[in-house]
Amino acid sequence: xxxxxxxxxxxxxxxxxxxxxxxxxxxxxxxxxxxxxxxxxxxxxxxxxxxxxxxxxxxxxxxxxxxxxxxxxxxxxxxxxxxxxxxxxxxxxxxxxxxxxxxxxxxxxxxxxx
Amino acid sequence: xxxxxxxxxxxxxxxxxxxxxxxxxxxxxxxxxxxxxxxxxxxxxxxxxxxxxxxxxxxxxxxxxxxxxxxxxxxxxxxxxxxxxxxxxxxxxxxxxxxxxxxxxxxxxxxxxx
Numbered sequence: 213x214x215x216x217x218x219x220x221x222x223x224x225x226x227x228x229x230x231x232x233x234x235x236x237x238x239x240x241x242x243x244x245x246x247x248x249x250x251x252x253x254x255x256x257x258x259x260x261x262x263x264x265x266x267x268x269x270x271x272x273x274x275x276x277x278x279x280x281x282x283x284x285x286x287x288x289x290x291x292x293x294x295x296x297x298x299x300x301x302x303x304x305x306x307x308x309x310x311x312x313x314x315x316x317x318x319x320x321x322x323x324x325x326x
Numbered sequence: 327x328x329x330x331x332x333x334x335x336x337x338x339x340x341x342x343x344x345x346x347x348x349x350x351x352x353x354x355x356x357x358x359x360x361x362x363x364x365x366x367x368x369x370x371x372x373x374x375x376x377x378x379x380x381x382x383x384x385x386x387x388x389x390x391x392x393x394x395x396x397x398x399x400x401x402x403x404x405x406x407x408x409x410x411x412x413x414x415x416x417x418x419x420x421x422x423x424x425x426x427x428x429x430x431x432x433x434x435x436x437x438x439x440x
Contacts, residue, residue: 311426
C-alpha cells in the first residue's frame with residue numbers, strides 16, 4: 213500500500229481480555245517493527261521481523277505479548293489477558309531493511325485497558 | 327547495546343532564534359543515527375539521517391545535525407526557529423550488530439515563542 217496501515221486505530225477493552233493489533237507495511241518492505249509509546253515518552257522497541265522471521269523480541273515486556281508475520285507481510289501483535297499498564301499507543305514501522313534506512317511509521321493503535 | 331540520551335526534555339526558543347537539541351549516543355559499532363519529529367497527535371516523520379557518509383547532515387525544513395564521533399554526539403540545529411517547528415523530537419540510533427534495532431531517545435519537546 214501507499215503507507216503503513218494499522219488497525220484498529222482505537223481499541224478500548226476490559227482488563228483480562230485479549231487484543232490483536234494489525235499492521236500492514238509498505239509493499240516490498242523487508243523489515244517490520246513494533247514499538248510501544250506511552251504518553252510523553254519515546255517509542256519503546258518491542259520486536260522486529262525480517263520477512264517472516266522474528267529477528268529480535270527482546271523488547272516484549274512479558275509472555276503475554278507475542279507477534280507474528282506469517283507470510284512476511286502483515287503482522288499481528290497480540291496481548292493476552294490485558295492489564296491497565298498495557299494502555300499505550302502501539303506503533304508499527306517498516307523499512308527496506310539493513311538498519312540504515314528510514315523507518316516509515318503508521319498512525320498507531322491506541323489501546324486503552326479499563 | 328546501543329542507546330541514546332537526549333539531554334533536554336524541554337527546550338523553549340523565540341521565533342527567529344537558533345535551535346539546538348542535544349543527543350549523545352552509545353554504540354559498540356559504527357552506528358546509524360536519525361532524528362524524527364512528531365507533531366501533536368501525528369505520526370513520526372524522518373528529519374534526517376547519518377549513515378557513515380558526510381558528518382554534517384542536512385534534513386528537511388532547514389534542520390541539520392553533525393556527527394561527532396569523538397564526542398559521541400549528534401546534535402540537531404536550525405538557524406532560525408519557526409512557529410511550525412513546535413513538536414517533539416526524537417534522536418534514534420541503529421547499529422549493525424546482527425539485529426538492527428532502532429532505539430529511540432526519550433524525546434525533547436520544542437516550544438517556539440512568538
